[in-house]
Amino acid sequence: MLSKKSNSEKTKNTVATSVDVARLACVSQTTVSRVFSGKNIVKQSTVDIVLEAASELGYRPNAIARSLSNRRTNIVAVVSVNSTQPFYSSIVNGISNKLTHAGKQVMFFPTDFEVGGIFQQVLQYKVDAMLIVSAAVSSEITEECSRISLPVVILTRIVKSPHVFSICSDNQRAARGVADHLVKRGYRRFAYIGSARRLSDVSFDRQKGFTERLSELGFDGVRIAYGNYTYDSGRTAARDLLNSESATSERRAIFASNDLMAMGAMDAARYEYGLSVPGDLAVVGFDAIEEGSWSSYSLTTVEQPIDMMLDTARAYLAIKLDGLDEGILDERELDAGLKLFQCGIIERATT
Numbered sequence: 001m002l003s004k005k006s007n008s009e010k011t012k013n014t015v016a017t018s019v020d021v022a023r024l025a026c027v028s029q030t031t032v033s034r035v036f037s038g039k040n041i042v043k044q045s046t047v048d049i050v051l052e053a054a055s056e057l058g059y060r061p062n063a064i065a066r067s068l069s070n071r072r073t074n075i076v077a078v079v080s081v082n083s084t085q086p087f088y089s090s091i092v093n094g095i096s097n098k099l100t101h102a103g104k105q106v107m108f109f110p111t112d113f114e115v116g117g118i119f120q121q122v123l124q125y126k127v128d129a130m131l132i133v134s135a136a137v138s139s140e141i142t143e144e145c146s147r148i149s150l151p152v153v154i155l156t157r158i159v160k161s162p163h164v165f166s167i168c169s170d171n172q173r174a175a176r177g178v179a180d181h182l183v184k185r186g187y188r189r190f191a192y193i194g195s196a197r198r199l200s201d202v203s204f205d206r207q208k209g210f211t212e213r214l215s216e217l218g219f220d221g222v223r224i225a226y227g228n229y230t231y232d233s234g235r236t237a238a239r240d241l242l243n244s245e246s247a248t249s250e251r252r253a254i255f256a257s258n259d260l261m262a263m264g265a266m267d268a269a270r271y272e273y274g275l276s277v278p279g280d281l282a283v284v285g286f287d288a289i290e291e292g293s294w295s296s297y298s299l300t301t302v303e304q305p306i307d308m309m310l311d312t313a314r315a316y317l318a319i320k321l322d323g324l325d326e327g328i329l330d331e332r333e334l335d336a337g338l339k340l341f342q343c344g345i346i347e348r349a350t351t
Contacts, residue, residue, distance in 0.1 A: 016057035025053035036061045076317065077122045079109045080133035085229065086289040087258065091133050091155060091306060098314045104128075111135050119144075129317050131155065134202070137164070151320040153313045156304075157202055158338060166338045167312050169304045171202055174343035175209030178255050178284050178302060181345055183217050187253040187282050189245075190214055193237045193265060194257045196226035203257045206286065210255055227261045234261025238268040242275075252281045253351070259285035259292040259301055266297060266350065282351045298349035305341050312339055 018036075022029045027050060034042050035050045042050075053059075076099050080092050096106045107125060109118050114136045122130060129151040137152075137159055145152045146163035154166040182190065192210055195203035211222045225240045227233030234256055241254065254269075256262035262285030269275040269283070277283055285292055288303035315328040333339045 016054075016059040018059070018061075020057055021050060021053045021059050024057060025049045072128055072321075073105070073126050074103070075105045075107050075125060075127045077107050077109055077125070077127040077130045078133065079111055079115055079118065079122065079130060079135055081111055081113055081135045085260065086291060087287040088133060090289070091310070094306060094310045095131060095133075095155070095313060098310050099317070102314055102318065104317075114138070115141055123148075128321055129153070131313060131317075151317060153316055155309065155313060162337060164337060165316050165334075167309050167316075168338070168340060169309075169343050170340045171205035172209030172212075174286070174302050175206040175255070176213035177343070177345055179210050179213035179217065181300075181347070182253045182255070182282060182284065182351065183214070183219070185282070185351055186251055187351075188219070188250040189248060189252045190219060191223040191225065191241045191252070191254045192256075193225050193227055193234055193241075193254060193261050195229055206255075206257050227256075227264075229258050229260060231260045231264040234264030235268040236264075237261065238265035239272070241265075242269065242273055253284070254281065255284045257286055259287045259289045259299060261285070262299055262301070263292060263297055266299070278350050284345075284351060288346055293348070300348045300351040301346050302343050303346050304343050309341055 018029050018032045022032045025032070027046060031042060031046065032050055032054075035047050036054075078092060078095060078099075080088055092108065096108070099106050107127065109122055111118050115122075115132060116138055119141055127150070130145065131153045132155065134156045137154065139161060142152060142159070142161040142163040152164040154164050154168075156168055158166045158168050179190075190210075192207050194200070194207045207224065214220070214222055223241055223244070225237035227237045237256075238254065245252075254262070254265050256265055262283050266277055266283045269281050270277055275281045283299065285299050285301040288301045291297070292299035292301050312328055315326045318324040318326060319329070319334075329339065
């Protein structure tokens with residue numbers, strides 16, 4: 001034990017400070033600060049002595065005081081739209097876990113669509129970085145972030161700006177893969193359910209990849225309907241498509257921009273129109289949410305490599321905030337401000 005009676009009595013009725021820990025451990029206050037910073041720059045034997053002294057005194061580092069001294073709060077703001085939907089909530093939970101394990105504090109900011117409405121609120125908390133999940137962000141905001149040296153990561157969409165780093169799936173290539181998948185399985189009439197939201201570039205890229213690949217394969221006239229990424233909107237969109245369709249003996253297929261809309265379309269086809277899935281109609285979704293794997297749906301879907309995308313976001317912030325390069329990102333990607341990931345199709349019972 002390090003304890004001495006005088007030290008114990010001195011700190012018995014007061015809150016222990018780093019000075020008290022340093023005195024008891026016979027080290028400098030700077031060494032105590034380095035130990036609790038988590039940086040591997042202190043010998044393990046010294047770390048053990050400092051931690052033992054801190055435990056004996058009941059010392060806990062003051063995060064607020066530390067942030068004032070080094071001008072860092074260790075807080076990463078996570079701004080997300082659609083946080084109640086399964087896909088986005090899994091991303092928010094996943095990145096929060098990874099950042100927490102990396103020693104960061106996470107502060108969550110929900111937004112309807114754009115970052116602009118809450119940007120000043122985010123800045124009030126003096127965050128060290130901002131991670132945006134799918135929300136739109138203006139050039140004015142990215143320029144302001146650059147001016148104040150605030151690292152910004154965009155997840156699941158591409159923002160063309162030299163001031164942010166985007167991490168996204170190759171949506172056009174993934175949708176082209178869906179077209180190939182359906183044609184190979186004998187489907188000949190096609191429809192797409194996308195999003196009518198303003199600036200919905202993700203849905204547009206999926207629509208573009210799907211329709212262009214089908215045209216290359218000799219299938220034009222893909223019918224389009226729009227929803228808002230919810231189950232109910234997918235069901236409504238499917239009604240619009242099926243009501244306007246002429247009778248045909250050709251096998252039909254619907255590709256939806258996310259799983260929830262695909263599941264709504266599937267239920268409309270089965271329970272309102274008496275169609276067999278996949279016999280009369282194939283349905284493909286996007287995102288591989290857990291609900292789509294349930295036996296009542298067994299939905300064929302496109303899976304994004306979310307865990308790898310989240311690791312990339314964490315690694316980028318480690319470079320920017322801590323100067324730690326894990327080798328996940330190369331110089332070309334860092335210079336381009338973009339890392340694209342390839343997706344895969346999970347084939348189930350709906351195709």
